[in-house]
Amino acid sequence: MAKLTYSSSGQLQDWVLVPNQPVTIGRDVECQIRINDPAVSRHHARLVCLYEEWFVEDLRSTNGTFVNQARVMKQILNPRDVLRIGDQELQFVNETQAEVEDDANKTVRIKPVSRRSLSTQLAAEPVVPAAGIVAAAPPPAPASPASASASGNLLASVEFLTGPSQGTRQAINKALFTIGRAGGNLAVISRRVHAYQLMHLGGDEVSTVNGIPVHGKGILLSDGDVIVVGGSIKAIFRLVAR
Amino acid sequence: MKRLEFATCTHQGRVRRNNEDAVGSLDHLGVLIVADGMGGCQAGEVASHMAVDLVLSHLVQHLTPELAASGVMIHLKSALMAANEAIYERSLVDLQLHGMGTTAVVAAFGLAHLAFAHVGDSRLYRLRNGQLECLTRDHTVIQELIDRDEFPGMREALAAGVNPNVLTRALGSEGLLQSDLGVTPCQIDDLYLLCTDGLTGMVAEPDISAVLAEPIALAGRAERLVAAACARGGVDNVTVALAHVSSISD
Numbered sequence: 093m094a095k096l097t098y099s100s101s102g103q104l105q106d107w108v109l110v111p112n113q114p115v116t117i118g119r120d121v122e123c124q125i126r127i128n129d130p131a132v133s134r135h136h137a138r139l140v141c142l143y144e145e146w147f148v149e150d151l152r153s154t155n156g157t158f159v160n161q162a163r164v165m166k167q168i169l170n171p172r173d174v175l176r177i178g179d180q181e182l183q184f185v186n187e188t189q190a191e192v193e194d195d196a197n198k199t200v201r202i203k204p205v206s207r208r209s210l211s212t213q214l215a216a217e218p219v220v221p222a223a224g225i226v227a228a229a230p231p232p233a234p235a236s237p238a239s240a241s242a243s244g245n246l247l248a249s250v251e252f253l254t255g256p257s258q259g260t261r262q263a264i265n266k267a268l269f270t271i272g273r274a275g276g277n278l279a280v281i282s283r284r285v286h287a288y289q290l291m292h293l294g295g296d297e298v299s300t301v302n303g304i305p306v307h308g309k310g311i312l313l314s315d316g317d318v319i320v321v322g323g324s325i326k327a328i329f330r331l332v333a334r
Numbered sequence: 335m336k337r338l339e340f341a342t343c344t345h346q347g348r349v350r351r352n353n354e355d356a357v358g359s360l361d362h363l364g365v366l367i368v369a370d371g372m373g374g375c376q377a378g379e380v381a382s383h384m385a386v387d388l389v390l391s392h393l394v395q396h397l398t399p400e401l402a403a404s405g406v407m408i409h410l411k412s413a414l415m416a417a418n419e420a421i422y423e424r425s426l427v428d429l430q431l432h433g434m435g436t437t438a439v440v441a442a443f444g445l446a447h448l449a450f451a452h453v454g455d456s457r458l459y460r461l462r463n464g465q466l467e468c469l470t471r472d473h474t475v476i477q478e479l480i481d482r483d484e485f486p487g488m489r490e491a492l493a494a495g496v497n498p499n500v501l502t503r504a505l506g507s508e509g510l511l512q513s514d515l516g517v518t519p520c521q522i523d524d525l526y527l528l529c530t531d532g533l534t535g536m537v538a539e540p541d542i543s544a545v546l547a548e549p550i551a552l553a554g555r556a557e558r559l560v561a562a563a564c565a566r567g568g569v570d571n572v573t574v575a576l577a578h579v580s581s582i583s584d
Contacts, residue, residue, distance in 0.1 A: 143502070170495065199437075199499045199500075284535050331493060
C-alpha cells in the first residue's frame with residue numbers, strides 16, 4: 093500500500109494512495125490534499141499511478157514541485173522520497189516494496205494482478221501470475237519505435253560530498269566509472285544505452301543508494317540519488333540533458 | 335525466386351552464468367525466431383526454447399511457400415498463441431517453472447513480403463539504403479507510457495525514473511496473449527535483424543547500423559554485433575538473427 097505522510101496543523105496525516113484515483117495537491121478547495129500556503133498554486137501537483145508506479149506531476153505551478161530537493165516536472169516516486177510543495181513536506185511511503193531483486197538489468201514482466209514496485213531495485217523472479225487481468229490496457233497510440241540512444245543525450249556525473257574527491261564533480265564519460273579504491277570498498281557505475289547502474293564490486297561495507305544496500309548486480313540510478321561507498325565516500329548522481 | 339541468407343548468433347554475455355535466449359530458423363520456409371526467456375532456476379531457458387520449438391513446429395505444419403502474407407500472419411498469430419498456452423500451462427504444473435515467460439519476435443519471408451509478429455521487447459529492425467528502422471514497438475512499460483503521451487520521449491521517461499526493463503506482455507505469463515502483427519514489402523538488399531534486448535540495451539542504433547553495413551559475410555556481422563554488446567559490458571544474454579534478401583526473380 094502506498095501513502096503520503098505529512099503533518100498538518102501539528103498532526104501527522106496519512107493519505108492512502110489508491111491506483112486509478114489520482115490525487116491533486118494545491119491551495120484550491122477542489123484538491124484532495126489542500127495546502128493553505130500562498131506559495132502553493134491552486135492546482136499545484138498531481139499524483140498518478142501508471143503501470144503500478146506512482147508518479148508526481150507538476151501542474152505548471154508557480155513555485156515548483158520538488159522531490160528530494162530536486163525540482164521535477166514528472167517523476168517516479170521511490171520509497172522514502174520526500175515531496176516538497178511550498179513549505180509542506182510529504183513523505184512517500186510504499187509498504188509493498190519488499191520484493192527486491194538484485195539484478196537491475198533483468199527483464200521482468202509486471203505482475204498481472206497484484207502490484208510490485210520495480211523502480212529502484214528490480215523484482216526479477218516473476219511471481220506466479222494469477223490468471224486474468226493484464227496490467228493495463230493502453231489506448232491505441234501512434235507507432236513510434238523506441239529510441240535506444242537515450243543516454244546519448246544525457247550527461248551523467250557524480251558530485252563528491254565526502255572522501256578523497258570531496259568537492260569535485262566528475263563526468264561519467266566511460267563505460268565503467270569506479271568509486272572507492274581497488275582492494276577496499278569499491279563500487280562501479282556502468283553505462284548502458286538506456287540507463288546507469290551502480291554495482292558493489294568489493295569491500296565488506298556494502299554500498300548504498302538512497303540508503304538502500306546495493307546487492308548483486310546493482311541498482312539503476314536516477315538523478316539526485318545519493319551514493320555511499322564504504323561509509324566514507326558520499327556522492328550525488330546527476331543525470332541531466334546535455 | 336528470392337534468395338534469402340540467414341545467420342544467427344547467441345551468447346550468454348559476460349555477467350550471466352546461463353543463456354536464457356533462444357534462436358531458431360526454418361531455412362526452407364524463410365522463418366526466423368528469437369526469444370528472450372525470464373524466470374529463475376533455468377525457467378527462462380525452458381520458456382524461450384519452448385517458444386522457439388513450438389512456434390517453428392506449428393509453422394512447419396501450416397506454412398507453404400505460396401501462402402499470401404495475410405495467411406502467414408494468421409499462422410504466426412496462432413503459432414504464438416499455441417506456444418503461449420503451452421508455456422503457461424507448464425508453468426502452472428511445474429513448481430520449478432512457476433512464473434516463467436519469454437519474449438518472441440518471429441519473421442516469415444514470403445514471395446515479396448515479410449510477415450512478422452512479436453511479444454515483449456525483442457525487436458525486428460530493417461537496414462535499407464543505409465537507414466536502420468525498427469519495425470516493432472516494445473511491449474514495455476516505458477514504451478507504453480511514451481505511446482500514451484505520459485512522456486514526450488525515452489529520454490524524459492528515463493530521467494523521470496521509469497525503468498526500461500519492465501515488460502507489459504510476455505509469452506507464457508498468462509492464459510491470454512496479445513501479439514502484435516505486421517507485414518512489410520521486402521526489397522533486394524534489405525537486411526533484417528531480429529534481436530534480444532541484450533543487444534539493444536548495450537549497443538546504440540547507429541553502432542548497430544554500422545556493423546550491419548560492414549562488407550563482410552553475414553555470419554561475421556552477426557558475430558560482430560554480439561561482440562559489440564559484450565565489449566560494452568555484456569550484462570545480458572545477447573542474441574541476433576540476420577536475414578539478407580539477395581535477389582528477387584520470378
